[in-house]
Amino acid sequence: MDASCPRCAQVMNWVNGHYHCDTCNSDYRQLAECPDCGRPLQELKACGAVDYLCQNGHGLISKKRVKFSYWPI
Ligand SMILES: [Zn+2]
Ligand SMILES: [Zn+2]
Numbered sequence: 686m687d688a689s690c691p692r693c694a695q696v697m698n699w700v701n702g703h704y705h706c707d708t709c710n711s712d713y714r715q716l717a718e719c720p721d722c723g724r725p726l727q728e729l730k731a732c733g734a735v736d737y738l739c740q741n742g743h744g745l746i747s748k749k750r751v752k753f754s755y756w757p758i
Pocket of ligand 1: 690691692693694695706707708709710
């Protein structure tokens with residue numbers, strides 16, 4: 686999955702469980718948000734796949750609809 690740096694929009698690398706931007710030399714963690722309410726989604730990991738559940742009543746959110754944001758570590 687490609688992730689773009691929130692600061693410089695370059696594609697980041699996945700390193701040791703987080704994203705790293707070489708350009709900014711910064712680390713970011715990924716946060717999944719509901720496209721309907723903007724609240725953080727709960728990650729349900731099963732059989733190598735990840736499902737996203739909105740605890741605000743929107744149910745399971747397909748990965749294509751999940752909004753990802755990136756926060757400095
Ligand atoms: Zn950057
Ligand atoms: Zn929601």
